[in-house]
Amino acid sequence: MNRVGTQKKILDAAEKLLAHNGYHATTLRAITAEAGVNVAAVNYHFGSKEALLDNVIERRIVPLNSARMEMLESVRADALTRGRRPSVRDLMHAFVAPTISFRDSGKGARNFIALVGRTLGEPPSAVQHSFFRFMEPFIKLMLGSLKEALPELSDDLLLLRFHLSVGMLVYTIRMADESDILGQTRALSDIGNKTIGKSKGGSGVGSKAPAKRPVDTANTTEKLVDEVVNFMTAGMEA
Amino acid sequence: MNRVGTQKKILDAAEKLLAHNGYHATTLRAITAEAGVNVAAVNYHFGSKEALLDNVIERRIVPLNSARMEMLESVRADALTRGRRPSVRDLMHAFVAPTISFRDSGKGARNFIALVGRTLGEPPSAVQHSFFRFMEPFIKLMLGSLKEALPELSDDLLLLRFHLSVGMLVYTIRMADESDILGQTRALSDIGNKTIGKSKGGSGVGSKAPAKRPVDTANTTEKLVDEVVNFMTAGMEA
DNA sequence: CTTTAATTCAAACATGTGTTTTAATCAACT
C-alpha cells in the first residue's frame, strides 16, 4: 500500500461523495469507507477535512483552467490577426466548452464539476477563496474580452449578464446529478410525458430511460455546448 | 409565551440561518438560540428538523405560487382575447417577476428565496419532493404556454432552454447572499475596479458600498426583472 | 541485516447533534 495509491483512493472517493451530498453532509468515515482506508488516513495525508476538499478541487481545476485560458487566448489571437473584435459567440464558447467537455470526459470529471457547482453555492470558505484564486486570471481576461466585444454595453449590465451566464453554466453542470431538476421538471410536465410516450413507441427502450437525458448525450456533448452557447450569446447581445 | 409566537420565532430564525448556511450546516441549537427558545421546542412544535424545513418552505411557497399562477393566467387570457399566441417575453416575465419582486419585499422573503435556491441544489429529499408538489401546476402550465409561444421548437430544446432559464433564475435569487459570486467576480475584475473608482469620484459614497450591488436596487427591482427577462427571452428565442 | 522513516490501524478524545424524557409552569375551562 503506497502513499500515492491511498491518497488517490481518498481523493476519488471524496470527489464522488462530496459531489453527491455536499461538504457538510459527507462524513470522513463515509469517504474512507468508500476508499477502503482507515479514517485516520485523511488527517495523516491531508491534515483536515477542509484541506481534503481543497485538494479535491485543486487537482482538477488547474488543467481545466489551462484549457479554458488556451481557448480564450486563441479566440483573442484570431480576432487580433483579423483586426476585428472577438465575437461574443466565440467568447462564450471558450467559457462553456471546456467545462462541459471536461464533464463528459469521465465519471470522476462529472463528479468534480458537480462539486464545483456545490462549492460555489456554499457560504464563504477557505476553499471558495482558493477556488477564486485559481479562477481569477480567466475571469479577468474574459470580462475584458467581453468588454471589447460589446463596447456599447454599460459595465453594470455587462457584469450582470456575465453573472447570469455564470449562473446558467453552474446550473447546467449540475445536470451531472440524477436528482437534477430537469429530470423532475420533465417528469412533471405533459411535454415530458409525450416524449416518453414517443420513445416507448419508437425505440423499444424502457419508458424510463429517455427521461434521464435532456439531450441525447451519446453523441452530443458538442450539441449541448452549442445550445448553451446559443442561449448565452443571444442573452449577452439582447 | 403563546404557541403562535414561539412557532413564528422558530420559523423566522430557521429561514434566516438555513438560507445562509444550508440545511446540514445549520444546527437546531443555532436556530433556537437565534429564536430565543429552548431546543426541545423544535421537536414539540414541528416534530423534527426536516419537518421544520418543510414548514419554512411551505408558509412562503403557497402565496408566491398564487402570484405566479395569477400572472401566468393573465398572460394567457390576454393572448386568448387577442386571438394570438402568448408572447415569450410575457411568459418569462410571469416566471421571473413574482420571484424577484417577492425577494425584494423584505429580509425574510430574501432569505426564503435564497433557501429555495439551496434546497434545489441538495440531493433528493422529502422537502424537495414537497417543493415540487407545490410547483407542479405552475410548471405544467408554463411549459404548455411556452410550447404555444414557440411551436417550431422541439420538445427537447424547449425543455433544455426552460431548464437553463430555471438555472439562471435560481442563481439570480442567490444574489440575496453577500457571499454571492457576482460580488466576488466584480472584486476580481478590472471592470469592477473601474466601477468602484467612478462611484468614489461621483457620489461620495464609501468605495465598498457599490461593490455589493450588481444593479442599483434602491429603485430597480423592476429594472433587474427587465434585464433578466431580456436575457431569457433572447435565449428562449435564439 | 539494522536502523530510520513512513504509513496504517484501532482506540480514545473532545465535542457536537437531533431527539426524548420528565417535571415545572402557564393557560383555559368548569
Place this chain on the structure above:
DNA sequence: AGTTGATTAAAACACATGTTTGAATTAAAG
C-alpha cells in the same frame, strides 16, 4: 379554586464526527 391540557425547560439519551494518540506494520536507506 381545582382540573385538564398546552407549553417550556433542563437534563439525559444515543449516537455521530473530526481529530489525536501510540503501537504495529511496512518501506526505504545505509
